Amino acid sequence: MTINRQVAWPLAVAAAAAVMVAAVAPVATPALAQSPAIAKAVLKDKSGKEVGEANLTQTKNGVLIRLSVKGIEPGEHAFHVHAVGKCEAPFTSAGGHFNPASHKHGLESAEGAHAGDMPNLHVPQNGDLKVEVFNAMITLAKGQPNSVFDADGSALVIHAKADDNKTDPAGDAGDRIACGVVTE
Ligand code: ZN
Numbered sequence: 001m002t003i004n005r006q007v008a009w010p011l012a013v014a015a016a017a018a019v020m021v022a023a024v025a026p027v028a029t030p031a032l033a034q035s036p037a038i039a040k041a042v043l044k045d046k047s048g049k050e051v052g053e054a055n056l057t058q059t060k061n062g063v064l065i066r067l068s069v070k071g072i073e074p075g076e077h078a079f080h081v082h083a084v085g086k087c088e089a090p091f092t093s094a095g096g097h098f099n100p101a102s103h104k105h106g107l108e109s110a111e112g113a114h115a116g117d118m119p120n121l122h123v124p125q126n127g128d129l130k131v132e133v134f135n136a137m138i139t140l141a142k143g144q145p146n147s148v149f150d151a152d153g154s155a156l157v158i159h160a161k162a163d164d165n166k167t168d169p170a171g172d173a174g175d176r177i178a179c180g181v182v183t184e
Contacts, residue, residue, distance in 0.1 A: 035141040039148070041156045041180035043069065046089035051178050054156050056148075062136035063148075065118075069158070069178070072123045078163035078173035081116030081138060085153020087179035094155040094179055096169055098138065100145045106166040113137070115146050116154075117171070120162045154182045 036058070043052035052069035067079070082094035097105060098116030107113050115137035123129045138154075139147050148154035158178040163171030 036184040037140070039140050039182050039184055041182045043156060043158065043178040043180035044087065045178050046091070052180070054180060056140060056182065058140040062134055063138050063140060065133045065135060067133060068130045069121070069123065069128065071127045072129065072158065072178070074123050074125045074127060076162035077121045077123060077177070078159035078161065078171055079118050079121045079133065080157050080159070081118070081135065081148060082155045082157045083116070083152070085155050085181040087155055087181055091157060091176035091179040094157055094176070098148070098154055105168040105171055108165040117163070121158065148182045149184070156180045156182060
């Protein structure tokens with residue numbers, strides 16, 4: 001007599017193995033290791049009065065600038081990163097627009113603008129404005145060609161007039177009314 005014994009083996013349930021992702025230690029170059037993730041600029045007018053502050057945050061794709069100004073004349077004003085971190089009235093000390101790629105001026109420039117070119121500020125009647133500006137053309141990372149922390153530093157400058165976004169080299173933006181050195 002043949003006995004067919006069928007043994008039902010319980011299905012082994014393959015437990016999904018928890019995948020351990022090995023934490024990869026960040027491998028930073030010495031230059032990047034010293035680079036700040038945030039930076040700041042205190043803007044003053046020609047008389048030395050503080051008229052604003054900017055907080056800069058490094059992101060993967062550029063630098064987020066949170067700007068607040070007080071007592072600025074209402075209307076449109078050009079807002080740029082200038083090439084030299086020196087703010088002595090009338091602020092010509094800050095040099096031209098930050099332009100490591102040697103482009104022509106203007107966000108509407110066919111070849112790609114200065115790294116320091118940014119959209120105009122639209123200051124309301126009370127003269128106070130808070131605004132966030134994203135600049136994808138600059139970095140806080142030291143050692144990079146477009147770093148605001150190059151040998152002579154950089155400054156944020158507000159102009160008397162609007163930037164027309166095309167006239168080389170400065171957008172026909174008039175006098176410099178406020179300036180702040182970018183600091184760590
Ligand atoms: Zn420019």
